[in-house]
Amino acid sequence: MLMNPALSGLRCIRCATLFPPGDYPEGCPSCLEAGHPASLECVYTPSTSSVMPLPVLHPITLGEGDTPCLESAALAQAEGVGRLWLKCESANPTGSHKDRMAAQLVSRARLAGATRVAAASSGNAGVSLAAYCAAAGLQAEIAITRNCPALQREAMQRFGARLTAFEDSLGRWPHVAQLCREQGAFAGTNYLNPPTGTHAYGVEGYKPIAREIFDHCGLPTDVIVPTARGDLLWGVLLGWQALHRQGLIPRLPRMHAVEPYARLSRALQTGDARGLWEAGTDQYSIAGGTTTLQSLQALARSGGLPVEVSDAAAAQAQQRLERMGLGTELSSAAALAAVTRLRRSGMLDAESSVVLILTSDGRRG
Numbered sequence: 001m002l003m004n005p006a007l008s009g010l011r012c013i014r015c016a017t018l019f020p021p022g023d024y025p026e027g028c029p030s031c032l033e034a035g036h037p038a039s040l041e042c043v044y045t046p047s048t049s050s051v052m053p054l055p056v057l058h059p060i061t062l063g064e065g066d067t068p069c070l071e072s073a074a075l076a077q078a079e080g081v082g083r084l085w086l087k088c089e090s091a092n093p094t095g096s097h098k099d100r101m102a103a104q105l106v107s108r109a110r111l112a113g114a115t116r117v118a119a120a121s122s123g124n125a126g127v128s129l130a131a132y133c134a135a136a137g138l139q140a141e142i143a144i145t146r147n148c149p150a151l152q153r154e155a156m157q158r159f160g161a162r163l164t165a166f167e168d169s170l171g172r173w174p175h176v177a178q179l180c181r182e183q184g185a186f187a188g189t190n191y192l193n194p195p196t197g198t199h200a201y202g203v204e205g206y207k208p209i210a211r212e213i214f215d216h217c218g219l220p221t222d223v224i225v226p227t228a229r230g231d232l233l234w235g236v237l238l239g240w241q242a243l244h245r246q247g248l249i250p251r252l253p254r255m256h257a258v259e260p261y262a263r264l265s266r267a268l269q270t271g272d273a274r275g276l277w278e279a280g281t282d283q284y285s286i287a288g289g290t291t292t293l294q295s296l297q298a299l300a301r302s303g304g305l306p307v308e309v310s311d312a313a314a315a316q317a318q319q320r321l322e323r324m325g326l327g328t329e330l331s332s333a334a335a336l337a338a339v340t341r342l343r344r345s346g347m348l349d350a351e352s353s354v355v356l357i358l359t360s361d362g363r364r365g
């Protein structure tokens with residue numbers, strides 16, 4: 001395990017300032033001071049040896065990645081699109097895409113000399129970080145909400161995480177901030193409000209999804225991603241950008257963000273990601289009233305759209321997938337409901353080739 005020597009710095013996605021390699025859990029320091037939290041993106045020395053460089057080489061692994069990409073002619077026909085694939089991230093070791101991020105982030109934490117990783121999560125991220133911390137010999141400190149499902153809570157505890165419960169989602173962030181700023185814990189999630197993306201090295205872990213899709217399906221026209229704070233949306237976009245820079249693809253696919261109610265679409269109207277748009281939803285893994293600049297930029301750079309999917313529409317899509325033998329959590333099934341909406345709006349047509357990222361089946365941990 002070692003840091004990639006080709007990693008030459010991190011660049012702010014808002015002000016383009018270049019910083020030396022290191023840990024910036026709060027994103028760009030100068031944009032934060034100006035009141036605009038902004039993610040940093042990794043910059044690598046161009047190399048012919050790796051198409052898809054990652055920050056940590058030979059990271060701690062539990063076997064994440066290389067997940068199945070299933071083509072469904074039946075869904076493509078029913079939706080009126082050319083081709084449709086399901087990228088099944090539930091096949092990762094703890095049952096969600098988060099394992100890809102945890103492998104890079106927890107490896108970096110250990111290389112940086114941290115003994116603890118602190119995170120705010122009541123679901124997939126917490127379970128994943130707990131497992132990878134166990135693999136790395138680090139202590140996971142997870143701030144959960146009181147409504148954290150028993151399955152997830154027990155999984156985190158079995159992996160040895162210490163849990164602290166809070167009444168509401170936003171209440172967790174000051175606790176995690178204190179652990180990271182004052183007690184030397186390594187940040188496993190955002191803790192700012194308004195938020196920024198997770199540690200840039202962790203988000204890089206999502207890039208290989210683009211490569212796997214490309215190897216299996218070629219270059220799709222559209223990729224649909226369930227989204228809360230946009231780490232996955234942004235990370236997969238970074239992967240497509242890497243392929244584009246290498247001349248392997250002539251364009252980026254449009255990256256569409258599925259959300260349970262209007263957050264990104266409202267932020268797009270003003271160009272400001274810092275609002276708070278709280279509403280109830282059963283789409284647990286993409287709930288929460290905040291969004292991020294990286295989400296807005298992923299849409300802008302790829303020409304994608306935010307797509308609102310109601311709980312009822314997501315539940316209907318979940319049943320359709322179950323009748324095909326595919327278990328998904330509600331927020332993953334929402335990606336299928338988003339296809340229907342995008343087809344009706346004319347964004348998708350009979351020539352479209354579409355990949356849905358099914359983030360988790362919600363049953364494991």
Ligand SMILES: [Zn+2]
Nearest residue numbers: 012015028031
């Ligand atoms: Zn900046």
